[in-house]
Amino acid sequence: MFKRYFEYNQALLNAQYGVSEIIEHLQTRGEVREDFIRDLIIKRKRNLLVGTGFLSDGRAQSPQCDIIIARDNAPVTSLGQKICLNVSDCKIVVEVKSNLTSQDIKVCNEKAAQIKIMAGESKPLYGIFCYKFNFKKNTLLRRFRFVYDSEIMEYNENPVLAIVYPNIDFIISISDEEEYLENEDIKKQFFLMKNEVTGGYSFFNDYPPIRYFWRLIDGL
Secondary structure (H helix, E strand, C coil): CHHHHHHHHHHHHHHHHHHHHHCCCHHHHHHHHHHHHHHHHHHHCCCEEEEEEEEECCCCECCCEEEEEEECCCCEEEECCEEEEEHHHEEEEEEEEEEECHHHHHHHHHHHHHHHHHHCCCCCEEEEEEEEECCCHHHHHHCCCEEEECCCCEEEECCCCCCCCCCCCEEEEEEEEEEEECCEEEEEEEEEEECCCCCCEEEECCCCCHHHHHHHHHCC
């Protein structure tokens, strides 16, 4: 039953993505998608504070964050439709990308590093939620030490490789696109989660990956 719910939930997100394509203004289109994800988070976990805005340690201020998730009773400074939150009260930052690019990941990694420095010991998780990405799945995963093994048709971690974006704690792709790799069609959806103990990542390739995102949220 729960698997079918997650399938429905992911299909709903992709349907909303498709419908919002009618919005010609790119910034507005992106904001509509962010709002939809925020609303789903609020409905699933009503004890969380969820908004868009900035984090601060009282001295420095972060760049704008698409989705900020904190405990419900965290003090908030309202800035119009945006919020400013003490970085120590933040649990998760989510950046929403309609079509993730290599440059997007680089910028997100730099932003995550800035936030983690501000946070000190109370480091919030920082991740990316993307509907699609515009390069090969193999290329993206290799930057997190995962390579495709054509013999067993699975991705495996190669500890010899460097982690290119070490400040990103998770990435989810719910893309319904496929790409051709090693004589088979590979779905471009997955969930990648950092393992704080090993410093590496756990990779989940089973459908639907949205279940792992919701498990992350449920754990707050």
